[in-house]
Amino acid sequence: MLDAKRGRWAVAAMFMVNGFAMGAWAPQIPLLLPRHGIGEGAMGLLILGLGLGAVSAMLFAGRLIQRFGSRFVLTGFATLLVPVLPLIVLAPTVPLLALAMMVFGAVAGCMDVAMNANAVEVERRLGRAIMSSSHGFWSLGGFLGGSLGSLIIGAAGPVTQAGTVAIVMALTVMLARPFLMQAPRPASTEDHPPAALFPRAPIVWLLGFTALLCMVPEGAIMDWSALYLTDELGLPLSAAGLGFALFSGAMAMMRFAGDAVRNRFGAVRTLRVSGLIAAGALIGAAVAPTPALALLAFGLAGLGIANTVPIMFSAAGNLPGMAHGAALSTVTMIGYAGILVAPSSIGFIAEHAGFRGTWAGLAVCLIFVAAMAGHAKVADGVRPH
Incomplete structure (x- = not known):
């Protein structure tokens, strides 16, 4: 120990x-x-x-x-x-x-x-x-x-x-x-055949897609919150970075508290409530009449999104019957693709639907995350050897 x-x-x-x-x-x-x-x-x-x-x-x-x-x-x-x-x-x-x-x-x-x-x-x-x-x-x-x-x-x-x-x-x-800890090596290659470049198990892709939906809102707030706050809500340019600053600060604090929350309530409940909090926060950002309320909404979004990706990674790393690291690499790859997808796709959507519609659409993504929370139950499958 x-x-x-x-x-x-x-x-x-x-x-x-x-x-x-x-x-x-x-x-x-x-x-x-x-x-x-x-x-x-x-x-x-x-x-x-x-x-x-x-x-x-x-x-x-x-x-x-x-x-x-x-x-x-x-x-x-x-x-x-x-x-x-x-x-x-x-x-x-x-x-x-x-x-x-x-x-x-x-x-x-x-x-x-x-x-x-x-x-x-x-x-x-x-x-x-x-x-x-x-x-x-x-x-x-x-x-x-x-x-x-x-x-x-x-x-x-x-x-x-x-x-x-x-x-x-x-x-x-x-x-x-x-x-650093070292995982036990498999007894033979027959027990754990070499990991496929793309695992076929549908649960891997579902977890990866869910991780992507967790990360797209993060990338969107990182890249577009400043423009929304200044252009649509009239926040001075000198304070344009406050949206992402509050989001990332709240995320960091909640991540340090997140393990205790997850150990207390379990991965599924934590993921479900986190997704709903983040979804509600982005809806709040979409309808916020003032910069102050939008900033508050982005801070709440950070609290909600903070523990979603870590739970997805724990779930991927504990999938039964999967070689160590095989599912995790795929889920990580798909999830981080969300950071690449967000800047261009969000800009295109915002140009046609406006930022308020964009934040509301991202809230729907997080509602889907909450609905899929049951598939993360394997994240709680951590046992001492």
């Missing part, structure tokens, strides 16, 4: 490393445009390449985890992630920048699957949920990477920031690696 408790904090450190890298990357984005003489459109395509690299690589993560174990895969990709930000910052040409960003996405994506798989293993050993707070550590890492990274860029420049981030990540990975 002591090893499991240490493993719990070790995998939390890995979640924080992944979030720290993504947070530190964000303040570098505006600096790349003048450095390479590119515009916002080209930068958007480069960022899309990063996302596509992540989602594509997730397809193969499950097979790697089955063959080598989540601990080995997690430490390997965490180590590969360390030098990626300096490579992006030091890329001398746009083609090399595009390649570095795709590598960034692929490595971070595979690490994401492996750290979720390792968190599932810790849940099994401890016999209780730890997934929500693990994702809370990712949010904390993103906050620290973004805020401290911006300060370092302002004080010492982008190259120094990238190097400092790499050093912090390397030290954290080195300290956490010895304490």
Whole structure:
């Protein structure tokens, strides 16, 4: 049990490393445009390449985890992630920048699957949920990477920031690696045949689609809440980021509390109530007459959405009869596709239906999540070995 408790904090450190890298990357984005003489459109395509690299690589993560174990895969990709930000910052040409960003996405994506798989293993050993707070550590890492990274860029420049981030990540990975949990290896390949690139079990795709519906609203609020608040509700531009700030802050707080909630009420009830809270919040955003009420609605949406994705990942990692990591990689891939789908599709819908209709439509997605909550009951199948 002591090893499991240490493993719990070790995998939390890995979640924080992944979030720290993504947070530190964000303040570098505006600096790349003048450095390479590119515009916002080209930068958007480069960022899309990063996302596509992540989602594509997730397809193969499950097979790697089955063959080598989540601990080995997690430490390997965490180590590969360390030098990626300096490579992006030091890329001398746009083609090399595009390649570095795709590598960034692929490595971070595979690490994401492996750290979720390792968190599932810790849940099994401890016999209780730890997934929500693990994702809370990712949010904390993103906050620290973004805020401290911006300060370092302002004080010492982008190259120094990238190097400092790499050093912090390397030290954290080195300290956490010895304490990560390792899943028991299967006795034979006959017991657990190699994971198919696309699992055929319908439940895997249902969980993945449900995870996608959880993540699309997150991406929509991230990308479009500021425009809605300023253009339709008259919020000053200086406060445009408050919608996503309140959303992400509420999400982080609820994720740290989410494990206790799930351990108390179970995955199904937690998912169902969370989906309904988030749906109600987005309906509130759709009908809000003032910026203050819309901001309150986005904060409530963060509370509701916070625990949905961690529950879906726990459910995928505990599906009976599935090779370790196989279902989780597919569900993760489909779910994170929602972050890629949201910016373009939401913009198209909003152009024709308006943002109020868009938020109402996203509320319907979350009502579907609540209706499908019964399929997440396997998330509670965590038992100590």
